[in-house]
Amino acid sequence: xxxxxxxxxxxxxxxxxxxxxxxxxxxxxxxxxxxxxxxxxxxxxxxxxxxxxxxxxxxxxxxxxxxxxxxxxxxxxxxxxxxxxxxxxxxxxxxxxxxxxxxxxxxxxxxxxxxxxxxxxxxxxxxxxxxxxxxxxxxxx
Amino acid sequence: xxxxxxxxxxxxxxxxxxxxxxxxxxxxxxxxxxxxxxxxxxxxxxxxxxxxxxxxxxxxxxxxxxxxxxxxxxxxxxxxxxxxxxxxxxxxxxxxxxxxxxxxxxxxxxxxxxxxxxxxxxxxxxxxxxxxxxxxxxxxx
DNA sequence: TCTTTAATGAGATTGAGTCTCAAAAGTAAT
DNA sequence: ATTACTTTTGAGACTCAATCTCATTAAAGA
Numbered sequence: 001x002x003x004x005x006x007x008x009x010x011x012x013x014x015x016x017x018x019x020x021x022x023x024x025x026x027x028x029x030x031x032x033x034x035x036x037x038x039x040x041x042x043x044x045x046x047x048x049x050x051x052x053x054x055x056x057x058x059x060x061x062x063x064x065x066x067x068x069x070x071x072x073x074x075x076x077x078x079x080x081x082x083x084x085x086x087x088x089x090x091x092x093x094x095x096x097x098x099x100x101x102x103x104x105x106x107x108x109x110x111x112x113x114x115x116x117x118x119x120x121x122x123x124x125x126x127x128x129x130x131x132x133x134x135x136x137x138x139x140x141x
Numbered sequence: 142x143x144x145x146x147x148x149x150x151x152x153x154x155x156x157x158x159x160x161x162x163x164x165x166x167x168x169x170x171x172x173x174x175x176x177x178x179x180x181x182x183x184x185x186x187x188x189x190x191x192x193x194x195x196x197x198x199x200x201x202x203x204x205x206x207x208x209x210x211x212x213x214x215x216x217x218x219x220x221x222x223x224x225x226x227x228x229x230x231x232x233x234x235x236x237x238x239x240x241x242x243x244x245x246x247x248x249x250x251x252x253x254x255x256x257x258x259x260x261x262x263x264x265x266x267x268x269x270x271x272x273x274x275x276x277x278x279x280x281x282x
Numbered sequence: 283t284c285t286t287t288a289a290t291g292a293g294a295t296t297g298a299g300t301c302t303c304a305a306a307a308g309t310a311a312t
Numbered sequence: 313a314t315t316a317c318t319t320t321t322g323a324g325a326c327t328c329a330a331t332c333t334c335a336t337t338a339a340a341g342a
Contacts, residue, residue: 017319017320018307018308018309018318018319018320020307020308020319020320020321022320022321023320038298039298039299040297040298052322053321053322054321054322054323055299055322055323056299056300056301056321056322056323056324057320057321057322059298059299059300060300060320060321075216075218077216077218077222077271079297079298079329079330080297080298080299081218081298081299095259095260095263095265097265098268104263104265106259106262106263108255108259110251110255111252111255111256114249114251114252114255115252115274118236118247118249118274119236119274119276121247122236122245122247122278122279123278123279123282124236124238124245124274124276124277124278124279124282125276125277125282126274126275126276127239127275127276127277128275128276129272129273129274129275130218130271130272130273130275131270131271131272131273132270132271132272133256133259133260133265133267133270134267134268134269134270134271135260135265135266135267135268135269136265136266136268137263137264137265138263138264138265141264141265141266158288158289159287159288159289159338159339159340161288161289161290161338161339163289163290164289179329180329180330181328181329193291194290194291195290195291195292196291196292196330197290197291197292197293197330197331197332198289198290198291200329200330200331201289201290201331220298220299220328220329221328221329221330222329222330
């Protein structure tokens with residue numbers, strides 16, 4: 001947890017923002033699990049934990065964390081963004097069960113390379129990508 | 142255009158729905174361009190064209206068209222869904238400029254194959270996927 | 283034509299996310 | 313420490329895409 005404090009402090013300093021209890025509480029909550037939770041879930045978990053942090057602060061802080069690469073925003077196209085901490089997970093994409101909501105992670109070096117080639121071909125400078133497979137997991141199929 | 146009428150009629154019959162003037166107007170509007178437009182844009186274009194179709198009907202009809210594979214829903218993660226007709230376009234994914242909003246289409250057979258392999262590895266039965274590259278296009282870079 | 287069923291439209295509602303602004307907390311200089 | 317200044321926070325208003333409701337209208341079948 002000590003490093004979590006430092007990572008947050010560094011990010012905030014880089015942004016010219018202050019280190020505050022609320023921001024630490026939010027970052028801690030996000031680090032607690034490796035789930036893919038939306039902002040409301042994170043907000044309510046913090047509330048449940050007995051802390052008083054406003055919804056606005058949760059959203060604002062998550063934006064800072066995303067911007068500084070501590071958190072990854074997941075857009076599954078269902079109208080709400082989900083977030084995962086990037087503490088010890090390397091780059092990966094997601095494979096989602098449309099039945100039970102289960103989210104697995106995958107990574108394929110070859111696909112990454114092919115993406116780079118496409119970017120070159122279209123003369124785009126890629127800054128991020130979304131790659132999600134939707135279907136039925138083994139249990140639901 | 143004659144085939145557009147038939148395609149719609151077939152889809153509606155398959156769903157047990159009635160063929161109505163409003164549904165034809167909406168489908169026609171979507172077929173007019175190869176753009177990636179959101180529901181509001183489509184709704185207003187129809188209004189501009191002098192037709193009276195309600196917003197609710199536009200949304201409802203688009204859902205039917207998507208479900209029946211006449212229209213593809215594009216989720217770019219910016220809070221509104223976009224739609225493109227699938228009349229004469231084969232499968233493709235999208236490469237999006239985060240500066241000017243330009244959307245190009247790409248398709249890579251190898252990536253598709255690798256996706257299938259991932260699905261097999263994770264024992265998922267894939268029904269759809271999202272693959273989007275975001276970055277700066279040549280003009281914006 | 284009459285009856286029944288489905289579709290439409292206007293506007294209310296939802297829900298995630300953003301914005302506002304007064305109050306609170308932090309920072310720096312004296 | 314006190315003051316002066318800046319940033320953050322929180323409560324709730326607001327936005328905007330999308331959905332829902334339900335009375336009215338249109339279509340299909342007998």
